Amino acid sequence: MLVHLPIAEITVNALVILGMGGAVGFLSGLFGVGGGFMMTPLLIFIGVPPAVAVGSQANQLVAASVSGVLGHWRRGNVDIRMGTVMLCGSTVGTLIGVWVFSLLQALGQINLAISLSYVVFLTLMAALMLNESIRAVWRRRRGGRPRPRSHKQPWRHRLPFKMRFQKSKLYISALLPLAVGALGGLLVAVMGIGGGFFLVPAMIYLLGMPVSTVAGTSLFQIIFTTGMATFLHAYENQTVDVLLALLLLAGGVIGAQFGTRVSGVLKGEQARLLLALMVLVVSVNLAIDLFTPPDDPYSIEVRGAGPGTP
Amino acid sequence: MIRGGGWCFGSVLLAALLLLAAPASRAQELVADLSNHLIAISTAFTGTDVVLFGAVAAEGDIAVVVRGPGQDVVVRRMVERAGIWINGPSVTFSGVPSFYRVFSSRPMAEIATPAALEREGVGLEHLRLLPREPEGLSQARTVEFRAALIRQMQDADLYGRETGSVAVLGGRLFRADVHFPANVPTGQYIVSVLLFREGEVVEAQTTPLVVSKIGVSAEIFTFAHHQSAVYGILALVMAVSAGWIAGLVFRRG
Numbered sequence: 001m002l003v004h005l006p007i008a009e010i011t012v013n014a015l016v017i018l019g020m021g022g023a024v025g026f027l028s029g030l031f032g033v034g035g036g037f038m039m040t041p042l043l044i045f046i047g048v049p050p051a052v053a054v055g056s057q058a059n060q061l062v063a064a065s066v067s068g069v070l071g072h073w074r075r076g077n078v079d080i081r082m083g084t085v086m087l088c089g090s091t092v093g094t095l096i097g098v099w100v101f102s103l104l105q106a107l108g109q110i111n112l113a114i115s116l117s118y119v120v121f122l123t124l125m126a127a128l129m130l131n132e133s134i135r136a137v138w139r140r141r142r143g144g145r146p147r148p149r150s151h152k153q154p155w156r157h158r159l160p161f162k163m164r165f166q167k168s169k170l171y172i173s174a175l176l177p178l179a180v181g182a183l184g185g186l187l188v189a190v191m192g193i194g195g196g197f198f199l200v201p202a203m204i205y206l207l208g209m210p211v212s213t214v215a216g217t218s219l220f221q222i223i224f225t226t227g228m229a230t231f232l233h234a235y236e237n238q239t240v241d242v243l244l245a246l247l248l249l250a251g252g253v254i255g256a257q258f259g260t261r262v263s264g265v266l267k268g269e270q271a272r273l274l275l276a277l278m279v280l281v282v283s284v285n286l287a288i289d290l291f292t293p294p295d296d297p298y299s300i301e302v303r304g305a306g307p308g309t310p
Numbered sequence: 311m312i313r314g315g316g317w318c319f320g321s322v323l324l325a326a327l328l329l330l331a332a333p334a335s336r337a338q339e340l341v342a343d344l345s346n347h348l349i350a351i352s353t354a355f356t357g358t359d360v361v362l363f364g365a366v367a368a369e370g371d372i373a374v375v376v377r378g379p380g381q382d383v384v385v386r387r388m389v390e391r392a393g394i395w396i397n398g399p400s401v402t403f404s405g406v407p408s409f410y411r412v413f414s415s416r417p418m419a420e421i422a423t424p425a426a427l428e429r430e431g432v433g434l435e436h437l438r439l440l441p442r443e444p445e446g447l448s449q450a451r452t453v454e455f456r457a458a459l460i461r462q463m464q465d466a467d468l469y470g471r472e473t474g475s476v477a478v479l480g481g482r483l484f485r486a487d488v489h490f491p492a493n494v495p496t497g498q499y500i501v502s503v504l505l506f507r508e509g510e511v512v513e514a515q516t517t518p519l520v521v522s523k524i525g526v527s528a529e530i531f532t533f534a535h536h537q538s539a540v541y542g543i544l545a546l547v548m549a550v551s552a553g554w555i556a557g558l559v560f561r562r563g
Contacts, residue, residue, distance in 0.1 A: 059546075108400060112397065292395070
């Protein structure tokens with residue numbers, strides 16, 4: 001079933017896109033992360049221009065996080081106050097991110113920036129997750145108990161502008177969620193991901209939020225950051241392909257259903273270990289591309305109609 | 311194709327008759343036309359052929375140049391920095407035809423003097439590709455990036471690797487089959503037919519050809535580019551409602 005993606009300007013098999021959406025949706029249902037970090041490289045791989053991959057992915061994530069947040073909302077697991085403060089930070093982050101994106105696009109370095117930030121962030125995340133999950137698996141083997149988390153970090157309690165977050169039972173400086181949000185917004189704009197894989201650990205370890213409210217709250221604010229990124233990409237760069245986003249979404253919703261079911265079978269540490277390995281594979285693949293000499297060092301980019309020769 | 315050919319043959323005859331009807335007038339040395347003046351790119355478009363046909367009053371050599379709309383093109387060269395391959399120096403060329411093909415009845419070198427080819431801009435080596443910021447640009451770099459640009463366009467099947475052929479029948483009628491690949495860029499094309507005698511152009515005729523996208527996806531593209539803000543908002547509305555519906559389905563499931 002061939003379809004022509006209007007903005008990506010390529011003709012693809014709709015089933016391939018649905019399948020990709022399904023596969024990534026499955027993984028996100030399985031591991032509880034958005035999976036944007038896998039989708040963008042996949043889209044680039046099948047020939048979608050990187051800028052369009054990022055823009056459309058942001059659009060699809062709006063839908064995915066809306067549907068995700070509904071369930072958390074019903075269970076009362078969304079800390080609106082925390083989410084709103086983070087949102088203020090991420091608004092700034094997203095604006096800066098889209099501006100940086102346009103600048104890099106003009107300089108011809110956007111592909112490099114996307115690949116590099118993927119390699120750096122994914123390798124970092126994979127290393128952290130691997131470290132953590134290997135320890136956890138190992139502890140379980142030895143029959144020991146998980147070490148109690150969080151010996152208090154005094155520096156974050158000395159920051160000014162303290163706020164009370166009742167739902168999360170926290171009294172912390174507003175600067176912390178602002179900063180976390182800002183970095184998350186930057187990631188959304190430049191990498192086309194929801195940023196869940198960064199936000200969730202940051203909210204647990206940096207802000208000290210209870211695990212119960214983390215997923216709902218991060219999704220809540222991801223709706224707005226990805227929404228903002230979608231609008232700005234559409235407005236500034238014309239890189240949002242609605243058809244691509246719809247196809248990905250349809251596949252993703254179905255895939256996530258199955259993923260959630262299978263996730264009951266896996267233990268938490270095993271799931272995280274698997275996820276870490278997968279993240280590592282994606283980033284190693286991207287890194288290899290960066291370090292491999294290109295077949296043809298020259299590339300061309302059409303910059304719209306100029307004053308043409310008759 | 312058969313129908314097109316028949317129609318085309320009829321037109322050639324008509325053109326020839328018109329020519330012969332006015333042999334005394336020296337004004338019309340050359341008439342030519344295309345079998346089609348519009349190439350509509352739909353979702354299922356996989357490339358198409360357009361026939362150029364015409365007649366000359368007296369024997370001569372024919373060259374046909376098909377040229378897509380001019381555009382600015384940035385050519386970049388990757389360089390290695392700290393082991394990573396990144397885009398390095400770049401040159402922006404103005405007025406680069408998005409599509410370029412030359413057809414001729416005999417090898418170009420035999421039918422025209424280099425000066426005439428240069429003047430008419432016929433052939434890839436005579437293509438006028440001007441760097442937009444020539445200041446501080448060495449001749450060597452311009453030549454290098456120009457060659458890279460042409461090679462890339464050839465790899466994309468947008469520039470011809472060789473000169474195509476113009477078939478001449480009885481010294482008077484001619485035709486050339488112009489193939490447009492699936493990735494043919496949109497816009498206003500110009501097809502120039504040149505009549506050469508003794509190495510110089512004696513008459514030229516240009517015919518427009520429009521390549522445009524049709525269908526829903528073309529409309530979405532235009533909409534996204536001309537009303538970006540509205541498009542962005544609609545994309546959001548679509549995503550939120552799709553997510554909402556998905557969430558409801560999920561709940562039941």
